[in-house]
Amino acid sequence: MKKTLALFAAVALVAGANAEDKIVIKGSDTLGAKMVPQLAEAYKEAGNEVSFEIAAEGSSSAFTNLLAGTADIGMSSRNIKDSEVDEFTAKGMEIKDWIGAYDMIGVIVNENSSIEGLTVEQIEGIFTGDITDWSEVGGDAGPISVYTRNTSSGTYKSFQEMAMNKRDYGADTQKMAGNEQIAEEVAKNANGIGYVGLAYTDKDGIKAVAVNDVELKPENAKDYPIARSLHYYTIDGKLSEAATKFLTWATTDEKAAEIVSRVGFIALSE
Amino acid sequence: MSQTAPTGDNKPNPEAGSVVFKRKGFQFMGLGTQDFIRFFFGGNASLAIIILILICVFLAKEAFMFFPQHHAGLKDYRQSGQEFVDYIGDEIGAHTNLYSSANIAYFAEVNRTSREEDDILRAHRAVLANLENLTSKTWGRFEREVDALEDVGDDLEDLDPAKEEDQPKIAALQEEKERLEKEIVKFRVELKEEVSAAINTNEAWELGVGSDAPPPESLPKLREAVLFEASPEVDEEHPYIAELKAVSKAKKAAAVEEFADFKATLKAMQDVVRPLKSLHSEIRSIASENKAVLVKLSTAADRKEAWIKGAAATKDPDEKARMLAEAEKVVIEAPDYDAMAEPFYEVIPEHAALIAPIDTEMAVLFQQLPDKVETRSAHENLKRAKVYYDRFVKTVAENRENIKGWSHEKPVSAVESVSSFLFGRDWITNSSWHDVYGLLPIFTGSLLISIIALVVAVPFAVSAAIYVNQLAPLREQNFVKPAIEFIEAIPSVVLGFFGILVFGETLRVVSQVEWLQWVPGFPMAERLTILNAGLLLAFMAIPTIFTLTEDALNNIPQALTENSLAMGASKLQTVFRVVVPTAVSGIIAAVLLGFGRIIGETMVVLLVAGNKIKIPDFTEGIGVIAQPTHTMTGIIAQELAEVDAGSLHWRALFMVGMVLFAISLIVNFSAQRVLKRFQKI
Numbered sequence: 026m027k028k029t030l031a032l033f034a035a036v037a038l039v040a041g042a043n044a045e046d047k048i049v050i051k052g053s054d055t056l057g058a059k060m061v062p063q064l065a066e067a068y069k070e071a072g073n074e075v076s077f078e079i080a081a082e083g084s085s086s087a088f089t090n091l092l093a094g095t096a097d098i099g100m101s102s103r104n105i106k107d108s109e110v111d112e113f114t115a116k117g118m119e120i121k122d123w124i125g126a127y128d129m130i131g132v133i134v135n136e137n138s139s140i141e142g143l144t145v146e147q148i149e150g151i152f153t154g155d156i157t158d159w160s161e162v163g164g165d166a167g168p169i170s171v172y173t174r175n176t177s178s179g180t181y182k183s184f185q186e187m188a189m190n191k192r193d194y195g196a197d198t199q200k201m202a203g204n205e206q207i208a209e210e211v212a213k214n215a216n217g218i219g220y221v222g223l224a225y226t227d228k229d230g231i232k233a234v235a236v237n238d239v240e241l242k243p244e245n246a247k248d249y250p251i252a253r254s255l256h257y258y259t260i261d262g263k264l265s266e267a268a269t270k271f272l273t274w275a276t277t278d279e280k281a282a283e284i285v286s287r288v289g290f291i292a293l294s295e
Numbered sequence: 296m297s298q299t300a301p302t303g304d305n306k307p308n309p310e311a312g313s314v315v316f317k318r319k320g321f322q323f324m325g326l327g328t329q330d331f332i333r334f335f336f337g338g339n340a341s342l343a344i345i346i347l348i349l350i351c352v353f354l355a356k357e358a359f360m361f362f363p364q365h366h367a368g369l370k371d372y373r374q375s376g377q378e379f380v381d382y383i384g385d386e387i388g389a390h391t392n393l394y395s396s397a398n399i400a401y402f403a404e405v406n407r408t409s410r411e412e413d414d415i416l417r418a419h420r421a422v423l424a425n426l427e428n429l430t431s432k433t434w435g436r437f438e439r440e441v442d443a444l445e446d447v448g449d450d451l452e453d454l455d456p457a458k459e460e461d462q463p464k465i466a467a468l469q470e471e472k473e474r475l476e477k478e479i480v481k482f483r484v485e486l487k488e489e490v491s492a493a494i495n496t497n498e499a500w501e502l503g504v505g506s507d508a509p510p511p512e513s514l515p516k517l518r519e520a521v522l523f524e525a526s527p528e529v530d531e532e533h534p535y536i537a538e539l540k541a542v543s544k545a546k547k548a549a550a551v552e553e554f555a556d557f558k559a560t561l562k563a564m565q566d567v568v569r570p571l572k573s574l575h576s577e578i579r580s581i582a583s584e585n586k587a588v589l590v591k592l593s594t595a596a597d598r599k600e601a602w603i604k605g606a607a608a609t610k611d612p613d614e615k616a617r618m619l620a621e622a623e624k625v626v627i628e629a630p631d632y633d634a635m636a637e638p639f640y641e642v643i644p645e646h647a648a649l650i651a652p653i654d655t656e657m658a659v660l661f662q663q664l665p666d667k668v669e670t671r672s673a674h675e676n677l678k679r680a681k682v683y684y685d686r687f688v689k690t691v692a693e694n695r696e697n698i699k700g701w702s703h704e705k706p707v708s709a710v711e712s713v714s715s716f717l718f719g720r721d722w723i724t725n726s727s728w729h730d731v732y733g734l735l736p737i738f739t740g741s742l743l744i745s746i747i748a749l750v751v752a753v754p755f756a757v758s759a760a761i762y763v764n765q766l767a768p769l770r771e772q773n774f775v776k777p778a779i780e781f782i783e784a785i786p787s788v789v790l791g792f793f794g795i796l797v798f799g800e801t802l803r804v805v806s807q808v809e810w811l812q813w814v815p816g817f818p819m820a821e822r823l824t825i826l827n828a829g830l831l832l833a834f835m836a837i838p839t840i841f842t843l844t845e846d847a848l849n850n851i852p853q854a855l856t857e858n859s860l861a862m863g864a865s866k867l868q869t870v871f872r873v874v875v876p877t878a879v880s881g882i883i884a885a886v887l888l889g890f891g892r893i894i895g896e897t898m899v900v901l902l903v904a905g906n907k908i909k910i911p912d913f914t915e916g917i918g919v920i921a922q923p924t925h926t927m928t929g930i931i932a933q934e935l936a937e938v939d940a941g942s943l944h945w946r947a948l949f950m951v952g953m954v955l956f957a958i959s960l961i962v963n964f965s966a967q968r969v970l971k972r973f974q975k976i
Contacts, residue, residue, distance in 0.1 A: 085725075085937035092939070108590060112939065115597040117605040137421045139413075155391045160402030165413055166672060170820060175906070176725040177937030191727040196736075196909035199823070199923050200933070206795075213800065213822060229428060 048268045049078045051090040052100035053179045054203050055128065055222050056255050057081025059288040061100060064275050067284055071274075075267050084179025091260060092116065097268045099258040102128065102179030103186075113260075121264075123257040123272055126290040130184055130251045131226040131233035131241045133208065135215045140164045142235035145250050148188045151218060154195020159216060172207045172219035175200040184220055187251045188236075220251075224289025246291050255290065358953040361946035365732065366712040367593075368943055374632050374703050375585035376578070377729050379639045382694045382701070383575045383646065389690040390568050390657070393683040394561070397664055400676035401557050407670050408550040412543035415509040415517055419536060421502045422494075422517070426525050429493040430486065437482040437527060444475040483527050490525045494518065560663045567656045571649050578642055583728070585635045592629065599625040636703035643698060654691055657684075716950065722908045722925075724934060724944055732947040734954065736910045740825070740924035743911060744900060745893045747829025747920060748836055752893075753886055755833075756840035764848040765870045776845075783838040791902035794831045795823070799903065802827055806921075816921030823905035826920040831903060832893045840889035847881020848874060880969045887966040891959050897928040904929060927951050 050061055058081055065077040080086075087099030088109045105120060113120050132148060134140050143151075143162060150156035151169055160166040173194055174181040185191060201207045204221040211217035212230025226233040226241060233241040239248045246252055257272055264272075275281045282292035321328050372378050406413065427434065451468050454461045493499050502508065509517060520533035532540075551558065602622035606615045661684050668674050719733020763775050799822030805811065806819040816826065851874050859869040875882075905923020908930070913919055931948050938945040 082936050089937070089939055107587070108594070111591070111594045111598060115594060115601045117601045117608075136424045137417065139417065139420070155395060157395055158399040158402070160406060161395065161398050165417060166399070166403055166406055168820070175933055177934065182725065182727075185727060193723055193726050193728060196721065197907060200906040200908070200925075202933075210822065213803075214820060216820060229431075230424075 046075045046267050047078060048075055048098065048265070048271055049096045050098045050100060051080045051082070051096040052087025052258075053084040053102040053255070054081040054174075055084075055102040055178075055180055056100040056125065058204070059224060060126065060255075060285060060290060063284050063288060064281055065271075067280060068271055068274060071280070073267075073270070075271065083175070083177030084182070085177045087258060088112075091120070091258060092118075097259065097265060098272065100125075101256045101258055102253065103183040104256070105258060118263070119261040121259050121261045123259065123276055124254050124293065125257050125276055126255045126285045126292055127246060128253055128255050128290050129223045129241060129243075129246055129249050130180060130187070130220050130253070131223055132188075132218065132220050132236060132251070133211050133226060133231040133233050134218050135211055136230055136232045137215055138164060138232070140234055142238060144237055145188055148236065149190050149192065152184075152189050152194055152198065153192045154197055157197070167216040170210075170214050170217045171195065171198040172201050172210050172217060173198045174204075174207070174220075175202060180204075180220065180222070183253045184251065187253065188220075222289065223291075226289075243286070243291050354949065354953060354956065357946060358949040361716070361943070361950045362709070362712050364943045364946055365716060366707055366709065368730070369707045369712060369715065371586065371589045371593075372729055373705065373707060374635065375589055376582040376636055376639045376703065377586060379642075379698065379701050379703075380575065380579050380582045381729075382697050383571065383578070385690055386650065386687075386694055387568065387572055387575055389683065389687040390564075390653075393657075393661075393680055393687050394564050396676045396680040396683055397564070398561055400664075400668060400673040400680065401554065401561055403670045403672040403676065404554055404557070404668055405547055405550040407673075409543040409546040410507075411510060411513075412539045412546070414507050415513050416536070416539055416543065418502055418509045419517060419521060419539075422499055422521050423524060425499045425501060426490055426493050426521065429496070429498060430489045430525075433482065433486050433489055437479070437486055440475055440479050440482060444472065444479065447472045447475065486527050491522060494522060494525075556663075557665055560660055564657065564660050567653050567660070571646075571653060574642065574645065574649060578639060581638050586729070588630050588635070592627070595625050595627045599627060632703060639701070639703070643701075646698060647695070650691060650695065654688075657687065716947070720910060722930070724947075725937075730944065732943075732950075734927075734951065736908050737925050737927045737930050737951065738954070739910050740904065741894055741900075741926040741928070743825050743919065743924065744829045744832060744904060744926060745890060747825065748832035748893045749886065749890055751830060751833035752836040752840055752889060756837045756889070757844050757882055757885075759837075760841050760844035760848060761870065761875060764845050765874060766866070779841050780838050782834065785835075787835065787896060787898040788902075790831055790835065791899040794827055794899060794903035798831065799823055799827050802830075815916055816918035819921040821905060821921065821923055823903055823923050824921050825904065825911070825924050828900050828904040828924075828926075829920065831899050832896055835896060835899065836889040836893050839892045840885050843885030843888055844878075844882050847878040847885060850881065851877050880972050884966040884969045887962050887969070891962040891966075894958060894962075895928060895955065897932050900926040901929040901932050906933070927955050 048065075050057070050065075057079055061081075062077075062079055065079065069075065069077075081100070084101040084103050087096070087101045088105065090096035091099045092112060105122070110120065132143065138159070140159065140162065147156065147162045151162070152171055152173070154171075156162060157169055158166060159169055171194075173184075181194075185194070199210075201210065201219075204225045207219040207221055208225050208228045208231055211219045212228065223241065223243070235241070236250050239245050239250065241249065257275075259268070259272070276293065285292040323331075326334075447468055451465065451472070454465050454468070456462075456465060516535050520535045523529060523533045524531075524536070599622050602618050602625065606618035606622065609615050609618065661680075664677060664680065668677060716732055717734055719731060720735050721731045721733045722736050723729075723731040759775070759779060763772050767775065802824075803819050803822050806814070806817040811817055819826070855873055855877060856869055859873045860866075864872070904926055906925050906929065907923040908925045911919045911922050911924055915922075931951055934944070935948050938948065
């Protein structure tokens with residue numbers, strides 16, 4: 026009996042040690058689809074013995090998971106909302122914000138479209154449903170099909186704040202599960218318009234339009250009107266050592282910066 | 296019965312019985328093995344029922360708590376003044392719809408003059424893009440070589456020819472440069488050949504959905520221009536294209552002159568509403584602030600408690616003092632609602648002064664819109680503008696009363712909380728302004744998809760069942776039945792994937808075919824539509840309906856068929872006059888259960904229905920099936936991951952689940968009732 030108990034204890038210890046070195050990261054699809062998994066791979070290759078669990082279901086899930094204690098790090102492509110901060114304080118937790126990279130949101134149209142550029146006002150009109158036909162913004166006539174991310178996405182929210190004057194999306198918009206799906210639909214629909222992260226704008230069949238005459242290029246990040254920062258959120262004082270080390274590496278190391286720009290975002294140092 | 300029948304053997308003998316079935320072996324508290332087995336199965340069955348009841352209670356509790364919370368939300372909406380602001384917002388929205396339709400009509404007229412040139416230009420863009428896709432591999436290699444050459448050039452510049460140690464490097468780079476230059480020349484030739492081969496394929500001339508073909512006489516020139524621009528040396532426009540662009544521009548400019556009156560009317564329409572818009576955005580920010588105050592208030596008690604708890608738990612005195620101070624800062628007292636609403640009451644006369652001239656001027660301006668237009672699009676949009684104008688007048692009249700009678704203290708009735716959910720026409724969540732939970736858009740979406748699925752599935756499934764059960768030879772039966780039932784084994788997510796990648800595109804391509812244009816809704820612009828989802832669900836429902844119909848047919852007593860045949864009826868007469876009419880209630884039950892299967896299906900509709908949360912536009916008649924929509928099951932799957940437990944949004948999704956549950960319950964119940972009637976025969 027004693028032997029069995031000892032065995033159990035040993036197993037529990039090993040399991041405990043493993044659990045400590047596992048970093049659970051949840052949240053935004055924008056960060057979680059490419060950037061964070063690649064950072065995690067590179068971090069492991071650099072000789073750090075940790076394992077990662079990464080789930081990308083939209084920025085809002087970052088906060089629900091942090092709140093429930095089911096994630097160490099939350100990825101978010103938008104700033105935390107006041108109401109969310111309140112929920113953390115209500116549980117006696119304080120949230121810490123790490124900025125991971127900058128992103129530009131590209132407004133994409135079908136590659137056969139005659140549209141080359143739009144103003145922010147026109148974009149607001151299109152996405153809120155005030156403008157319903159391409160001829161109203163200088164294109165060939167045709168009813169506009171608007172594709173957006175779904176409501177749990179941080180891009181959904183930050184696009185609303187940056188390009189739509191915080192107004193609600195029009196009822197005619199179609200809510201897609203991710204960047205890929207939006208690019209796919211716009212590529213197949215001559216009258217389609219949508220928005221995706223910078224990394225997705227070089228897909229076949231679509232092109233990014235200039236916004237307020239500024240083209241979507243990393244070097245224009247400062248002038249481009251629809252740009253934002255990408256965040257990692259953690260709970261102050263509750264972050265494991267391994268996770269802290271990873272985040273510090275991901276936000277400061279040169280190799281990490283290289284990966285960040287390779288997947289189409291703009292690293293902090295640039 | 297004879298009284299003298301021998302007795303003894305037949306008489307039940309309790310003692311003898313107990314000897315035969317004597318309980319031996321395991322006994323515990325007077326219960327034997329068999330009792331335990333019986334209790335085990337009985338216990339499991341009742342446990343399943345208890346769990347089912349618990350689930351129902353949990354769902355019902357979470358769902359019905361929605362209404363009080365929704366009620367509080369509506370109260371906040373009124374007290375913060377957002378309701379008031381939205382009255383004015385509605386007026387502006389109605390005006391925008393009207394303006395937008397008229398504006399589209401204007402551009403349709405202006406663009407008409409340059410239609411021919413624009414068609415050619417559009418074809419030019421499409422063919423160029425197609426060529427690029429067709430030759431993308433060689434292009435990629437070509438561009439890599441060009442980049443490499445540039446890099447070599449840069450490296451060469453960095454090196455100093457005067458230095459001794461750099462000489463071997465320079466020589467190597469020079470060699471590399473020459474090799475690359477040769478390669479590039481070779482690639483150029485290759486690319487040129489590839490492009491001239493690709494332009495002869497049909498793929499190159501696919502112009503995309505909904506574009507008109509350019510006039511045939513322009514094709515040779517267009518071809519020449521495309522070939523010229525697609526070659527790797529050229530980075531400029533072909534003169535033909537440049538000319539077309541210039542002509543198109545000039546024609547449009549002339550048209551703008553021609554329609555100057557139209558444009559002036561449009562501009563006046565926009566100008567007249569401008570002061571109302573600025574008033575709206577002004578009070579909108581006030582209402583937003585009010586709302587933020589109310590939201591903060593609703594979580595204040597929790598926050599205060601959390602700080603106090605935190606202070607009690609910590610040992611550090613500084614930290615403790617800080618937390619207590621934070622707790623002190625949390626304000627739980629209700630704000631001064633009257634003061635919050637004050638700005639809106641002040642605005643009422645200003646609004647009245649603004650809206651009166653807008654009303655009269657819009658009436659004049661609307662009359663100034665042209666009656667006679669050339670293009671069909673302009674005609675349709677002006678017709679739509681008329682509808683929107685009537686709606687605008689109605690909105691203004693209604694909201695004049697609403698605004699006059701608005702009071703932030705008017706209580707929100709319980710009925711309002713329920714009816715605005717069940718009959719609400721909008722579903723807006725994660726809004727920066729005000730979340731709205733209205734069931735109608737997703738309910739109609741689910742219903743439309745189900746109807747299409749049933750209309751398609753029922754004839755196929757029922758006739759297949761009749762054929763297999765009554766008419767098919769045995770060998771055919773043994774093949775067809777398992778084949779149809781196999782459909783059920785396909786995971787719905789696989790089917791949804793197929794719907795996105797293959798079926799949607801196929802449907803759209805088919806919808807472009809000329810001789811199919813009589814079909815309502817064709818040609819379709821979207822790939823993810825009600826029709827797409829409906830057809831896939833029909834496919835999924837076929838095995839359910841098929842199997843149940845077949846069962847119903849199997850249950851027909853053999854005697855009925857035999858009687859009919861014996862009286863000289865043919866096999867077909869027997870099937871259609873005796874068997875099917877007798878089994879009709881069973882068939883109806885099968886259809887109902889098929890409906891239950893369809894309306895509860897999630898994955899396919901989430902992937903394929905297009906996820907547009909809006910009541911479909913029924914003015915197009917049956918053509919409504921070409922529109923995207925959202926469903927009750929889809930919205931739960933899509934939004935449940937993001938919401939906090941206990942929030943209003945969370946409960947709203949539970950409520951949608953309850954509605955689905957109720958529908959399933961009713962469907963199953965009626966199916967049972969129908970079947971019962973059938974069993975009486």
